[in-house]
Amino acid sequence: MPTSADDLVTLLARCALRDAKALEQLYKSTSSQLFAVALRIVNRRDWAEDVVQEGFVKIWAHANGYRADRGAPLTWMVRIVRNTAIDWLRRQPPEVNAAYEVDEAHDHNAPSPAAQLNDSREAEQLRKCLETLDDAQRKALTLAYFRGFTHQQLATRLKSPLGTVKSWIRRGLQGLKRCLEP
Amino acid sequence: MNYRNRPLLDRLAAEYVLGTLTGPARRRFERLLHELPEAQSGVDWWSARLDTLGTSLPAVTPPARVWHGIQRRLGMTATTLPGWHRLWLWQGAAALGGLATVVLAVYIGLLAPPVDRLPEQAPPGYVAVINDEATRAAWLLSFDVAAQKLRVQALAGQTLASEKSFELWLLPGQNRAPQSLGLLPANGSAILVATGLDPAVLEQADGVAVSLEPRGGSTTGAPTGPILYQGAIRKI
Numbered sequence: 001m002p003t004s005a006d007d008l009v010t011l012l013a014r015c016a017l018r019d020a021k022a023l024e025q026l027y028k029s030t031s032s033q034l035f036a037v038a039l040r041i042v043n044r045r046d047w048a049e050d051v052v053q054e055g056f057v058k059i060w061a062h063a064n065g066y067r068a069d070r071g072a073p074l075t076w077m078v079r080i081v082r083n084t085a086i087d088w089l090r091r092q093p094p095e096v097n098a099a100y101e102v103d104e105a106h107d108h109n110a111p112s113p114a115a116q117l118n119d120s121r122e123a124e125q126l127r128k129c130l131e132t133l134d135d136a137q138r139k140a141l142t143l144a145y146f147r148g149f150t151h152q153q154l155a156t157r158l159k160s161p162l163g164t165v166k167s168w169i170r171r172g173l174q175g176l177k178r179c180l181e182p
Numbered sequence: 183m184n185y186r187n188r189p190l191l192d193r194l195a196a197e198y199v200l201g202t203l204t205g206p207a208r209r210r211f212e213r214l215l216h217e218l219p220e221a222q223s224g225v226d227w228w229s230a231r232l233d234t235l236g237t238s239l240p241a242v243t244p245p246a247r248v249w250h251g252i253q254r255r256l257g258m259t260a261t262t263l264p265g266w267h268r269l270w271l272w273q274g275a276a277a278l279g280g281l282a283t284v285v286l287a288v289y290i291g292l293l294a295p296p297v298d299r300l301p302e303q304a305p306p307g308y309v310a311v312i313n314d315e316a317t318r319a320a321w322l323l324s325f326d327v328a329a330q331k332l333r334v335q336a337l338a339g340q341t342l343a344s345e346k347s348f349e350l351w352l353l354p355g356q357n358r359a360p361q362s363l364g365l366l367p368a369n370g371s372a373i374l375v376a377t378g379l380d381p382a383v384l385e386q387a388d389g390v391a392v393s394l395e396p397r398g399g400s401t402t403g404a405p406t407g408p409i410l411y412q413g414a415i416r417k418i
Contacts, residue, residue: 010402018391
């Protein structure tokens with residue numbers, strides 16, 4: 001059953017009070033979205049399973065740090081799982097990252113039901129604004145977001161000079177800012 | 183670098199969220215987040231947008247073993263030792279150090295009736311110390327099971343916005359939802375009237391917690407605001 005952002009805020013508050021039932025409900029409502037994020041980043045199901053587990057342990061531990069006035073609950077949870085997944089990748093040998101193929105098709109999927117409930121306006125806006133960027137800027141931003149690549153890693157991966165990659169990122173973000181905040 | 187420069191600050195916030203701000207620059211920016219509200223609001227703004235890249239991916243259901251693994255890691259399954267959370271809270275309480283224990287002892291001494299007036303078969307008493315973020319004792323609670331009352335003493339004055347209240351919750355343990363015990367005074371002392379305060383409930387409880395609620399307390403029966411503090415219940 002879909003859960004509203006307000007319900008997720010309440011569930012997080014109850015998790016902060018060590019209410020295990022609330023964690024179970026939170027898991028039921030968000031795990032498929034968070035699993036998708038982990039899977040997209042680490043690109044292996046068994047790793048993604050471990051990342052989601054680690055992510056929920058952190059969500060439970062840090063639930064009292066969530067502030068509703070600073071962002072949507074699902075966004076906060078995505079951030080935790082994304083950071084966990086990126087840390088996971090950084091612990092892997094370099095060959096793993098080198099073998100990662102950029103699949104642009106991923107970036108143009110229809111929004112998920114969870115996104116529609118929680119932040120459809122921002123998601124839709126971002127999708128449209130990404131379309132307005134150059135291919136190179138969009139690719140650099142997407143790789144940085146979903147792979148946790150540094151400027152230097154992006155330069156190696158995209159076979160381009162460091163300065164060029166930095167400028168793609170900077171201009172891409174400026175372009176997004178202009179588009180998102182007209 | 184001039185951090186008051188808004189476009190620069192915004193670019194740093196964007197690259198911080200994206201992850202391309204690394205090394206010393208990232209650490210400097212993290213320090214700035216605590217000092218400059220504009221830096222934090224920049225991060226919140228970018229996170230609300232960039233992290234929709236994650237929230238808009240098509241959902242993929244993980245296998246059931248993932249949830250079982252989480253339960254196992256958090257000690258929530260029947261196969262682990264009961265009272266795991268209580269142990270965790272007790273360890274937290276133990277970490278308080280001597281000061282709170284001394285204060286607690288003095289407090290109990292002050293609150294308890296003189297020994298000669300105690301009935302022969304006094305019911306056990308229960309107390310709790312709630313610490314603030316600097317692990318100073320902020321409130322002392324004394325549960326009067328016989329009278330179904332709870333005496334509360336605010337030790338350090340707490341700052342509270344006029345439209346907010348501190349609400350006290352009993353964490354019953356065993357995966358049960360928190361139960362409101364009433365509103366805590368920011369200063370001074372109060373007596374809260376509660377129901378269901380029996381020794382079995384208090385002994386099984388994982389402790390108490392304080393949440394920040396709209397003035398007058400949560401209207402939903404469950405905490406709605408951030409959880410500020412927690413404390414363990416001790417039998418005396």
